Amino acid sequence: MKFIDPHIHMTSRTTNDYEAMSKAGIVAIIEPAFWLGQPRTEVGSFKDYFSSIVGWEAFRASQFGIKHYCTIGLNSKEANNESLAEEVMELLPLFALKDNVVAIGEIGYDDQTAAEDKYFRVQIELAKELELPILVHTPHRDKKRGTLRSMDVLEEHGIDPSTVIIDHNNEETVESVLERGYWTAFTIYPNTKMGSERMVAVVEKYGSNKIFIDSSADWGVSDPLSVPKTAQLMLDKGITSEIVQAVCYQNALEAYAQSGNMKESDWSDGVHFDQSILYGGNSVLRGQPPKKSDDSNII
Amino acid sequence: MRLSELIKEYCLNELKDEKIKSWLDQKLHSIKTDKDFFISFALINKKIPRGHLQLSLSQLQIIQLKYPEFNIENWTLDQLCRFSLLIYYPLLSVESLTKLISVADTREQISIFKSIPYLENASYFAPIVVNGIRTNIVDVFDAIALKNPYPASYFSQDEWNQMILKAVFMERPIYQIKDIDQRKNEKLAHILFDYARERWAASRRVTPELWRMISGYITEKLFVEMIKKMAEGNAQDQKAMLKLIQESNLDAAQQWLNSQSTQIEPISWDQIGSDFWHNNQALQNASKA
Numbered sequence: 316m317k318f319i320d321p322h323i324h325m326t327s328r329t330t331n332d333y334e335a336m337s338k339a340g341i342v343a344i345i346e347p348a349f350w351l352g353q354p355r356t357e358v359g360s361f362k363d364y365f366s367s368i369v370g371w372e373a374f375r376a377s378q379f380g381i382k383h384y385c386t387i388g389l390n391s392k393e394a395n396n397e398s399l400a401e402e403v404m405e406l407l408p409l410f411a412l413k414d415n416v417v418a419i420g421e422i423g424y425d426d427q428t429a430a431e432d433k434y435f436r437v438q439i440e441l442a443k444e445l446e447l448p449i450l451v452h453t454p455h456r457d458k459k460r461g462t463l464r465s466m467d468v469l470e471e472h473g474i475d476p477s478t479v480i481i482d483h484n485n486e487e488t489v490e491s492v493l494e495r496g497y498w499t500a501f502t503i504y505p506n507t508k509m510g511s512e513r514m515v516a517v518v519e520k521y522g523s524n525k526i527f528i529d530s531s532a533d534w535g536v537s538d539p540l541s542v543p544k545t546a547q548l549m550l551d552k553g554i555t556s557e558i559v560q561a562v563c564y565q566n567a568l569e570a571y572a573q574s575g576n577m578k579e580s581d582w583s584d585g586v587h588f589d590q591s592i593l594y595g596g597n598s599v600l601r602g603q604p605p606k607k608s609d610d611s612n613i614i
Numbered sequence: 615m616r617l618s619e620l621i622k623e624y625c626l627n628e629l630k631d632e633k634i635k636s637w638l639d640q641k642l643h644s645i646k647t648d649k650d651f652f653i654s655f656a657l658i659n660k661k662i663p664r665g666h667l668q669l670s671l672s673q674l675q676i677i678q679l680k681y682p683e684f685n686i687e688n689w690t691l692d693q694l695c696r697f698s699l700l701i702y703y704p705l706l707s708v709e710s711l712t713k714l715i716s717v718a719d720t721r722e723q724i725s726i727f728k729s730i731p732y733l734e735n736a737s738y739f740a741p742i743v744v745n746g747i748r749t750n751i752v753d754v755f756d757a758i759a760l761k762n763p764y765p766a767s768y769f770s771q772d773e774w775n776q777m778i779l780k781a782v783f784m785e786r787p788i789y790q791i792k793d794i795d796q797r798k799n800e801k802l803a804h805i806l807f808d809y810a811r812e813r814w815a816a817s818r819r820v821t822p823e824l825w826r827m828i829s830g831y832i833t834e835k836l837f838v839e840m841i842k843k844m845a846e847g848n849a850q851d852q853k854a855m856l857k858l859i860q861e862s863n864l865d866a867a868q869q870w871l872n873s874q875s876t877q878i879e880p881i882s883w884d885q886i887g888s889d890f891w892h893n894n895q896a897l898q899n900a901s902k903a
């Protein structure tokens with residue numbers, strides 16, 4: 316079975332992860348712009364980060380046969396540094412138009428402050444202008460209220476729910492998010508919060524319509540194989556392969572294909588990085604695994 | 615006709631959608647600020663199809679005749695449209711281009727590096743292009759190093775040597791580098807021979823194209839070392855080493871050559887490079903299948 320992990324922060328992951336993901340059947344991934352675990356203090360840090368997820372990381376993924384996309388946005392935590400946020404807003408349109416960008420995100424609320432609200436709205440307008448889907452990060456604290464408020468604000472701005480992915484849902488939020496017509500994503504966290512077992516129960520209850528799962532693996536304790544592992548658990552529990560396919564591949568594809576930048580043909584014949592052959596694949600040395608990146612830093 | 619005019623005409627001609635065509639036409643003439651320039655440049659991703667150009671034979675002949683350096687067959691439509699924006703923008707400064715590259719994705723960087731040699735103030739951008747060679751993204755590296763006249767024209771010897779060494783290291787097709795023979799130099803030959811020793815020590819092969827850049831600079835000592843390795847090499851390695859020996863004025867090389875009984879088939883360096891490259895591509899495709 317083929318999988319898409321529509322939310323994973325690969326800049327914090329190793330090539331071992333890429334290898335394991337590829338082996339487990341992950342063919343495409345989406346890397347939402349997020350914070351790095353500690354706040355950035357200069358706009359240049361954002362620029363280089365955005366630059367790496369529209370270029371370098373996509374190249375890195377391609378070496379493992381994985382197609383990489385990203386979303387561009389200012390996350391809610393860092394929206395609270397208003398002078399910096401203003402500078403980031405200037406950068407966003409430049410990056411949001413790039414080749415592998417499939418949404419504005421992840422945006423939304425963290426502490427639900429006024430600054431967060433301000434930049435959430437600014438970025439909703441940007442998505443509207445650029446005709447891009449929106450990826451909404453729902454807060455970890457006061458989740459239910461934050462989720463409802465996010466949807467209210469989106470609708471206030473005239474956004475069509477079918478172009479929005481509400482992420483990090485749980486049993487408390489799923490019903491209202493589905494009911495209002497949004498793509499409803501679940502992050503499968505190891506140990507805490509949503510685990511694979513709970514996810515199986517959600518799918519048993521709500522089916523597969525508009526629901527998909529992701530790992531949100533990042534620099535913290537997390538599992539880049541959450542999607543294939545949960546898929547396996549679903550199959551073991553007797554959920555049909557059609558439903559598993561919808562939740563672990565097809566729905567995410569449909570949601571983000573609305574950007575015009577993501578399509579199955581991007582990976583169905585293998586992932587080629589633009590026009591040339593993968594570096595290292597044409598090794599003079601037979602049977603050497605591809606050399607990965609850094610060792611080519613001569614200059 | 616100036617290259618900029620010709621490129622504009624070709625771009626507009628390729629664009630079938632009238633709205634997009636007039637968007638580009640209007641942008642080419644109206645852009646006055648960096649901000650407008652950056653956004654327009656970024657919008658190419660969304661607006662312009664990525665396919666190959668559908669040139670008529672006469673279009674192809676015109677541009678080949680007038681600008682033989684400009685190999686239009688290497689350009690896709692989106693790349694060519696970015697080039698037209700770059701060549702039309704009257705104020706393109708080093709500062710603006712540096713900023714543009716810092717926010718560019720891979721396709722955009724490729725377009726930029728392919729375009730720079732044809733800009734009026736091309737010489738200003740040497741530090742940008744030298745810095746571009748530091749990339750780890752192969753396609754970006756290739757856009758600078760392969761089929762691009764810029765490095766041979768503007769790189770210092772050390773910069774040139776760094777690029778060649780990196781190209782060898784990254785296993786790029788050396789024969790596609792412009793003016794590879796004209797910019798050979800003794801320092802490079804020694805750097806590459808050292809590199810070969812490192813590879814041999816690790817029981818690894820070197821590309822037969824390496825000998826192309828060492829040819830003319832081989833010393834007695836290096837010659838002896840190379841001959842020892844010759845027996846271990848495959849037919850491609852041996853062809854390249856033989857060619858180096860044939861080109862050498864070294865007494866030892868000539869004596870060695872005279873002692874050989876077999877006839878040596880003439881072959882060009884480009885042919886050696888292209889055979890090696892295509893052979894590797896085929897092997898790689900076979901291993902993927």
Ligand SMILES: [Zn+2]
Pocket residue numbers: 322324347349421531
């Ligand atoms: Zn995230």
